[in-house]
Amino acid sequence: MNWSEFFSMGGRAWYVWGSFGAFALAIAVEVILLRARVKSSRVTGEQS
Amino acid sequence: MFYPLAGKVWPVFAVIAVILAVIGLYIGLFVAPTDFQQGEVYRVIFIHVPAAWMGMFIYLVMAMYGVLALSFNTRISAMMMEALAPTGAMFTALALWTGALWGKPTWGTYWVWDARMTSTLILLFLYAGFIALTHAIEDKRRADKAGALLAIVGSVNIPIIYFSVKWWNTLHQGSTISTTAAPKMAAIMLTAMLLMTFACWAYSIAVALVRVRAIIVEREAGAAWLGELK
Numbered sequence: 001m002n003w004s005e006f007f008s009m010g011g012r013a014w015y016v017w018g019s020f021g022a023f024a025l026a027i028a029v030e031v032i033l034l035r036a037r038v039k040s041s042r043v044t045g046e047q048s
Numbered sequence: 049m050f051y052p053l054a055g056k057v058w059p060v061f062a063v064i065a066v067i068l069a070v071i072g073l074y075i076g077l078f079v080a081p082t083d084f085q086q087g088e089v090y091r092v093i094f095i096h097v098p099a100a101w102m103g104m105f106i107y108l109v110m111a112m113y114g115v116l117a118l119s120f121n122t123r124i125s126a127m128m129m130e131a132l133a134p135t136g137a138m139f140t141a142l143a144l145w146t147g148a149l150w151g152k153p154t155w156g157t158y159w160v161w162d163a164r165m166t167s168t169l170i171l172l173f174l175y176a177g178f179i180a181l182t183h184a185i186e187d188k189r190r191a192d193k194a195g196a197l198l199a200i201v202g203s204v205n206i207p208i209i210y211f212s213v214k215w216w217n218t219l220h221q222g223s224t225i226s227t228t229a230a231p232k233m234a235a236i237m238l239t240a241m242l243l244m245t246f247a248c249w250a251y252s253i254a255v256a257l258v259r260v261r262a263i264i265v266e267r268e269a270g271a272a273w274l275g276e277l278k
Contacts, residue, residue: 006077009088009091010088015150015152016089016091016092016149018149019095020095034255037262038261038262041262041265044265044266044269045268
């Protein structure tokens with residue numbers, strides 16, 4: 001496995017890893033924001 | 049009751065999503081061969097197509113819940129509709145971003161105002177509009193009704209996106225996968241793409257169920273049964 005070739009993606013590293021990276025980032029942000037919402041919903045729910 | 053059921057079910061979908069994504073990404077990045085025409089950059093397809101499909105599919109599911117909410121006045125339908133919107137918006141934005149990154153080296157540009165890209169951008173605006181509208185209206189029942197109408201009316205955009213490459217002369221390529229004919233892409237690439245699609249689908253279900261539980265708690269603030277949780 002030639003790692004430097006793999007990361008270079010035929011010279012298109014920005015396009016390929018910019019896409020896979022955006023995917024990872026989008027999922028991470030959504031999960032983080034969702035966990036925050038679940039926490040704050042419990043706070044809201046406890047107020048009557 | 050829906051709340052505890054959703055609580056038991058979402059982790060199953062989360063695990064399925066992770067497993068399918070790991071396998072799909074492995075095949076897509078390490079097993080699928082270099083493309084004869086596009087080299088390595090074609091691998092963006094393993095994110096781009098699943099994201100685009102989810103962006104469109106989630107909006108249709110929202111519209112379906114909108115129909116249910118208006119027809120049967122069920123609160124849970126409206127809450128599911130609200131729970132799905134952020135995830136659908138995320139996938140649509142991801143489809144646009146990855147499409148732009150794929151487009152530049154392959155077709156020479158990050159963006160053109162062709163039928164598919166423009167109608168997908170409109171889909172993103174519809175999602176943003178739905179989220180803004182439902183947050184802007186204080187009365188939850190009225191917000192649900194308004195949101196349902198926007199989801200239903202906006203869903204006409206989905207067949208437009210889908211058929212755009214057939215109806216108009218677009219930079220975006222025509223469909224490679226059909227329900228009636230053999231796919232025009234290599235089997236191993238198709239496998240990875242489908243695995244990623246199902247991973248995104250399972251992820252969307254898990255996230256929507258977690259989010260709808262938060263929405264239920266938010267809306268039921270003050271209700272007695274909340275005190276009995278945890």
